[in-house]
Amino acid sequence: MSGVQLSRVTKDFGPVRVIHGVDLQVDQGEFCVFVGPSGCGKSTLLRMIAGLEETSAGEIRIEAQDVTHADPADRGVAMVFQTYALYPHMTVAQNMGFGLKMNGHPKAQIAAKVAEAARILKLDPLLDRKPANLSGGQRQRVAIGRAIVRGPKVFLFDEPLSNLDAELRVEMRAEIARLHRELGATMIYVTHDQVEAMTMADKIVVLRAGRIEQVGSPMRLYDDPDNRFVAGFIGSPAMNFVAGRVQGGQVVTGAFDATLPATSPALTEGRAVEIGLRPDALTLTADGPFRVELAENLGGTTFAHLRAPSGEKLIVQTGQRLDPAGGGSVGLTFDPAHAFYFDAQTGQRLR
Structure with a gap:
């Protein structure tokens, strides 16, 4: 199945290996969550898929295309980071459409894509505001909207909710799950919060020390863990x-x-x-x-x-x-x- 495929992927920082021969298939349209304790390699693995970290060995394919050493811009991915990284002097609409503008897209096309993303994310009333006049949840939705307008093959989320308070995290979990259902896009999401993983994922990948401990649906991992680590990590x-x-x-x-x-x-x-x-x-x-x-x-x-x-x-x-x-x-x-x-x-x- 198309989607994202990792084959014997490794990552070395000098003499230190942090990702150890990872094999993984994320199917087209699947919501896959990487979860594990701090330092387990989940963000590094995500950045390797995005092309922000060089792959030391192995192969990465996106929709059957080998992108192992391709530039990030050529991979067809859009990444949403933990920090919103919005331009403070730009409006919501300008922030969302900035990437398309820099790539030379026509103004009418940019406006149409921004309007559609704003509709999906319920940002229509906020398009003329600047980031300083938005709540944390609204800023995160703008960052997600900036990814949507690019029409990527794969959405990558790197702990996007960790800066929000508890109530907003619950609200944004529902928003991202709804977004996935509406777009039907392939999404890979990194979190250390197993509650996020259990409530959002089609497939969970449990990582420890740069290795995959188990892959499966949330309830499969809860009901049938392969080892003590997975059993103790999944469930609250x-x-x-x-x-x-x-x-x-x-x-x-x-x-x-x-x-x-x-x-x-x-x-x-x-x-x-x-x-x-x-x-x-x-x-x-x-x-x-x-x-x-x-x-x-x-x-x-x-x-x-x-x-x-x-x-x-x-x-x-x-x-x-x-x-x-x-x-x-x-x-x-x-x-x-x-x-x-x-x-x-x-x-x-x-x-």
Whole structure:
């Protein structure tokens, strides 16, 4: 399928390799999100696709055309950065159409493209304003509009919402998702916020230390992570992990007064494992050995921070309202079918 294809792509800064042989296919019209912790290489990979960073080895194709060493202007991409980079002395309309003007497009064509982008982004009433008279969300929409008027093959977003407050981030997430549905364009979006990734993406690429850990739909990564890193990174609050060991055909752990069935052939006798449990898979009961250290009451949902007798910490998502200061003891129950098992040394999923 056309779109964006990376084949064994690497990036070196001197003797240091920061991107390690990445293979990836982003299909035409797909919304793909690169996610991972700071320093994992997601922005570097995006800049390589844009042509802003030289590719050390491998191949990059956009709509089947080899652009590995092509100039950024010849790749058919438009990039939206974390900073808006608007010209303060220009109006919204002038900012949006400036790139086309510099490339010699006729005034009538520029005006038509700016008007269409303004319609899509609901910027019509703001076209004569200057950036100083706009809110942060409006400035970001202008930056996106500047990309739309170019009619690129691929839109690239580098953490575009990180400068906005929480309410505006939610609003702009919806705007960008709506924009993707309306344009049907290929979009690649970089963020460190896994909530953005889960709510916007068709496909998520989880990166760590310049390598792809797993690729899949948001719910595939949530329900079926390949390793402990992905399991702990995808989901908010994060998955709980407790130490365990396979003994006598059962998985035992000091965190719970219970054993779990060793349902997988990979759970061999004596193997040290980590048991993963999602906060929403745990249920509080009235009495038990878990000490409540903190309760985050969010209205309809509460996140209860617990300490197990073994000293391990757990977070439980519940509909109960608890004392925010904590205190008291509770019990926990869960369906063993909702437990995930990971090798204690490698972190790989044991299926």
